Amino acid sequence: MPVPAAEIDDYLRTLGQRLHGPRRLRADLLAEARDSLEDAAAAYERAGLAPVAARRRAVAEFGTPGELVPGYQAELAAAGTRTLALRILVVAIVLLSSADLMWQGAPWTGVRPPAGYLALSASLDLFWIITGVLAAGAWLGLRYAARRGAPVRLPRLLGRSMAACVGLAAGAGVTLYAWSLVMWDAAVRWPPMLVGMVATGVAFVWLAGAVRGCLAGTR
Known part of the structure; x- marks a missing residue:
């Protein structure tokens, strides 16, 4: 019964x-x-x-709950950080491999953007490479550390570092898109550009959920 x-x-x-x-x-x-x-x-x-x-x-x-919370919380912190790392890695690979598709065949092809725009675009690509490497290292490191009892500070440090990277990437990406729309009126009506903006927005919403879970687990 x-x-x-x-x-x-x-x-x-x-x-x-x-x-x-x-x-x-x-x-x-x-x-x-x-x-x-x-x-x-x-x-x-x-x-x-x-x-x-x-x-x-x-x-x-x-x-007692006080006795159990530290162990459970450490597991939640590590899991949240691993989830964020995996999502960042997926988004970085997709963006780096497909971002150029938005520009191929565009009506403004051949018009050279200003130096500042080119620098921001190149910096964003480099930033995603660095962030992807950090995410891959964090995911592998936490899986290895889990077998040896990872200290709480490790997920917290990695999680907050990756959350900051996501925030910076979002800010730089929005700036680049807005700059593109200001320079080229046709970008507003260019289908690959519109699809790219929607897909990137969805990706960052997906990342935001992982950031929220990670920060909650490591606070």
Whole structure:
């Protein structure tokens, strides 16, 4: 017979309020904790304890939220940082390999942009290369460190560094697009340019979700 879970619910609610990070992983961790608590309570009840006493004993032996939060939070921080690193790597590869498609055959082809525009464009490409390398290193490093008990400072340092890179890339990308629209009126009606802007916007929204989860997990 299922064990009533009032005490277990209260315990998990308290634990969940103290955890921050990717929602899906947080829900998974709490679900695993619930399964363990309910199994333990059911075993104590079969051993002869009353349901309320069985639940209370299971909760007491599981550990206080204060004891469990550091380990769970470290796992959430590392997972959020790995997710951000993987998304950055995907976006960097896609942008670097397909960005030129927006300009091929454009009506303004042959018109040389000013030196500042060219410098910004080249810098943005270089920035994405550096950011992609950082993301790849962070993902591999955290996977390696996970086997050895990664310190909390490592996901925090890597996560915040990558979040800053995403913010800078977004600012530079918006500046470049806006500059393009100002210089070439036809860019507003050029289909590859419009598709590229929409796709890039979707990519940054996708990255923003990972940034939010990463910063929440490492705060």
